[in-house]
Amino acid sequence: MLSPCLPQLRLLSCSIILILLFQAGDTKRDLKSACSTCQQITENFNKGYDRTAKQNFGGGNTAWEERKLSKYETSEIRLMEILEDLCDSSSFECNRMVEEHEEQFETWWFKKKTKHPDLHKWFCIDTIKVCCPKGTFGPDCNACIGGSERPCHGNGVCDGDGTRGGNGKCSCDHAYKGEFCLDCIDGYFNEVRNDTFSLCTECDTSCKTCTGATNQDCDECKEGWEEDDQEACVDVNECAKEPSPCKEDQYCLNAEGSYSCNGCDEACTGCTGGGPDECQACAEGYQDVEGTCTDIDECSQSDPACVKENQECVNSKGSFICICSSGYEEKDGECVQQSDEKEESEASETTPGPHREL
Ligand SMILES: *[C@@H]1O[C@H](CO)[C@@H](O)[C@H](O)[C@H]1NC(C)=O
Numbered sequence: 547m548l549s550p551c552l553p554q555l556r557l558l559s560c561s562i563i564l565i566l567l568f569q570a571g572d573t574k575r576d577l578k579s580a581c582s583t584c585q586q587i588t589e590n591f592n593k594g595y596d597r598t599a600k601q602n603f604g605g606g607n608t609a610w611e612e613r614k615l616s617k618y619e620t621s622e623i624r625l626m627e628i629l630e631d632l633c634d635s636s637s638f639e640c641n642r643m644v645e646e647h648e649e650q651f652e653t654w655w656f657k658k659k660t661k662h663p664d665l666h667k668w669f670c671i672d673t674i675k676v677c678c679p680k681g682t683f684g685p686d687c688n689a690c691i692g693g694s695e696r697p698c699h700g701n702g703v704c705d706g707d708g709t710r711g712g713n714g715k716c717s718c719d720h721a722y723k724g725e726f727c728l729d730c731i732d733g734y735f736n737e738v739r740n741d742t743f744s745l746c747t748e749c750d751t752s753c754k755t756c757t758g759a760t761n762q763d764c765d766e767c768k769e770g771w772e773e774d775d776q777e778a779c780v781d782v783n784e785c786a787k788e789p790s791p792c793k794e795d796q797y798c799l800n801a802e803g804s805y806s807c808n809g810c811d812e813a814c815t816g817c818t819g820g821g822p823d824e825c826q827a828c829a830e831g832y833q834d835v836e837g838t839c840t841d842i843d844e845c846s847q848s849d850p851a852c853v854k855e856n857q858e859c860v861n862s863k864g865s866f867i868c869i870c871s872s873g874y875e876e877k878d879g880e881c882v883q884q885s886d887e888k889e890e891s892e893a894s895e896t897t898p899g900p901h902r903e904l
Pocket of ligand 1: 738
């Protein structure tokens with residue numbers, strides 16, 4: 547028996563098999579896109595039909611003009627004018643479809659138009675069979691799940707709806723789930739429900755699942771809420787828990803269903819809120835002044851903070867630094883007269899800065 551992949555023909559025949567396999571895989575998508583191409587074509591046909599209705603009409607109303615017009619209405623010239631404008635020149639699919647079925651457009655134009663005025667139905671559905679009636683799908687135009695009247699019971703989109711492709715299954719809208727899009731997702735409940743109709747409404751924010759709209763209708767509380775003695779879901783105050791869920795240099799802020807930890811003011815060691823007046827204790831370098839932790843000015847204490855000769859004290863938040871006075875620089879931990887003969891305009895810091903000439 548001949549193998550399809552004979553050595554001399556291997557490359558060619560195997561490539562063809564591969565291409566065929568790929569095409570088979572693409573067919574489902576192709577069938578959907580063929581229908582939307584066809585849909586576009588018939589829409590453009592209808593637009594072209596309206597556009598050409600106003601052409602070749604000079605505005606006069608002589609008998610001759612009227613005869614000429616009525617002749618044009620059903621003429622091949624008008625058909626050609628419409629066909630010319632059906633596709634963008636860049637749309638390969640569209641141009642190919644029109645070219646391939648030009649004869650069918652002529653047949654419809656001259657013989658079928660009166661009896662079958664809906665071109666989409668006659669051409670896309672019944673003649674070239676790339677589309678199906680609304681609510682149906684696939685090669686045989688079977689009804690979508692939930693029926694062709696209200697596919698997916700009005701709560702979703704049927705795969706391949708209106709095309710010869712797809713599998714008729716539902717992609718449910720938000721809030722709905724299940725094969726038939728009649729069930730509600732967690733956080734929603736069935737406000738109305740029978741075999742063919744379902745309306746899902748959002749639960750109270752405190753519920754994970756529920757049977758009604760209030761916080762007393764929860765089946766299960768959402769995380770951050772808990773059942774109270776009336777079986778309603780209420781916010782958990784995480785901040786009241788012992789130990790506090792926040793770190794030592796943070797304070798806790800409760801919120802509906804959650805909480806947050808925020809940093810204390812730098813003047814505090816531990817706090818109950820964000821300001822320097824909400825400290826549990828003052829941080830080093832700060833002291834309590836009428837309930838607010840305030841920076842200690844170490845430089846104006848009776849005990850001098852900077853004790854070396856020719857040293858100045860500079861206060862900072864929570865601390866202070868000692869720098870050499872103007873004209874002095876730091877050397878081996880002492881402030882000595884600047885060796886440089888040139889004068890300095892500013893005091894140099896503990897680490898000498900760049901010299902500036904005057
Ligand atoms: C289901 O409910 C809808 C909306 O309330 C109603 O229109 C429909 O007739 C009901 N169908 C059945 C079978 O009860």
